[in-house]
Amino acid sequence: MKKVVLNIPVRADLAGASTDISYYLVKCKADHGSVINIALPVTVRIEAKINSGKGIKLSLPDLGQEISGNFEDLNKQENNNISQIVRHFINLFNIDPNGLEISVTSKGKIPPASGLGTSSTVGVGVIMALAKLYNKPGINVPELNYLVEMSMGILGGKQDYYAAWLGGVNYLTFDGPGFGKVNVKSRFESSSDTYNWLVKDIFVYSSGELRSSGVLNSQMEDQYSREPNLINKIAKNADDLWQSIVKKDENKIAESINRDRELRYHLSDAYYTKNMKIISKVAEKCGYVHRACGAGGGGCLLFYGQKKNHSKLNNALKNFAGSKVYSG
Numbered sequence: 001m002k003k004v005v006l007n008i009p010v011r012a013d014l015a016g017a018s019t020d021i022s023y024y025l026v027k028c029k030a031d032h033g034s035v036i037n038i039a040l041p042v043t044v045r046i047e048a049k050i051n052s053g054k055g056i057k058l059s060l061p062d063l064g065q066e067i068s069g070n071f072e073d074l075n076k077q078e079n080n081n082i083s084q085i086v087r088h089f090i091n092l093f094n095i096d097p098n099g100l101e102i103s104v105t106s107k108g109k110i111p112p113a114s115g116l117g118t119s120s121t122v123g124v125g126v127i128m129a130l131a132k133l134y135n136k137p138g139i140n141v142p143e144l145n146y147l148v149e150m151s152m153g154i155l156g157g158k159q160d161y162y163a164a165w166l167g168g169v170n171y172l173t174f175d176g177p178g179f180g181k182v183n184v185k186s187r188f189e190s191s192s193d194t195y196n197w198l199v200k201d202i203f204v205y206s207s208g209e210l211r212s213s214g215v216l217n218s219q220m221e222d223q224y225s226r227e228p229n230l231i232n233k234i235a236k237n238a239d240d241l242w243q244s245i246v247k248k249d250e251n252k253i254a255e256s257i258n259r260d261r262e263l264r265y266h267l268s269d270a271y272y273t274k275n276m277k278i279i280s281k282v283a284e285k286c287g288y289v290h291r292a293c294g295a296g297g298g299g300c301l302l303f304y305g306q307k308k309n310h311s312k313l314n315n316a317l318k319n320f321a322g323s324k325v326y327s328g
Contacts, residue, residue: 115294
């Protein structure tokens with residue numbers, strides 16, 4: 001039996017999210033997109049193996065789901081990204097899928113609809129595991145994942161895929177024809193001093209609410225139509241943030257995180273729920289700046305402040321229905 005086990009990180013975006021979405025970049029005639037994100041030491045475990053049996057089995061214990069059958073049975077799971085990724089991989093590389101088993105779990109560490117890019121993390125992890133299992137090197141994993149999800153009608157950005165694939169802390173820019181080109185402008189590996197210096201001051205907290213970005217996305221599109229230069233401001237702020245990270249300037253990093261949040265408030269009043277606003281006020285009193293993870297509207301909040309205050313913040317948040325996801 002052949003087996004591959006991978007642990008793939010979820011990400012927190014620090015600035016620039018939505019400027020990785022080519023639709024908005026084209027619509028606003030933007031200069032470019034820029035995103036700064038960091039892969040957290042919070043992972044999804046992907047196990048893929050080939051045994052001597054027949055058919056295919058996909059196990060999702062966190063969701064209490066199991067999908068089994070043949071290739072045609074996978075095709076029926078139109079809304080399940082893991083099923084569709086496996087199906088496209090089988091088709092693309094003309095492999096024999098008999099005996100394939102894949103299990104995906106975070107062991108309860110990552111709440112649903114968290115805004116941490118979990119779905120993209122899972123997709124990237126499954127492709128990476130399949131590539132190792134069937135010896136298919138040289139795949140641009142983020143782009144393949146993006147294309148599969150586009151075929152499912154999921155039209156988002158690309159930053160989540162690259163964070164899961166690369167790990168570390170990343171400065172990504174988006175330009176080229178149709179703004180489809182992703183440039184890894186600069187980055188620090190997860191083993192680097194800069195990554196460890198930055199991640200130690202990050203505290204991620206689940207608000208206890210599910211991310212709900214439908215209203216937010218609608219408002220964001222309307223606001224971009226009224227004020228197209230906003231997208232350049234968001235991208236420029238992300239560019240500035242990277243320079244502050246390189247210089248290890250904590251005050252400037254905090255300013256950029258706050259500025260990104262304020263620009264998003266301008267895009268949509270649904271960015272923070274009422275509960276998220278209350279939680280963030282508690283964090284401010286403990287000395288932290290903050291922004292919502294992903295599209296906002298629920299899910300997780302990222303707090304940035306000195307590590308020595310993490311215990312104080314954790315204690316201050318115990319009266320809320322949410323939960324700590326990561327503390328540096």
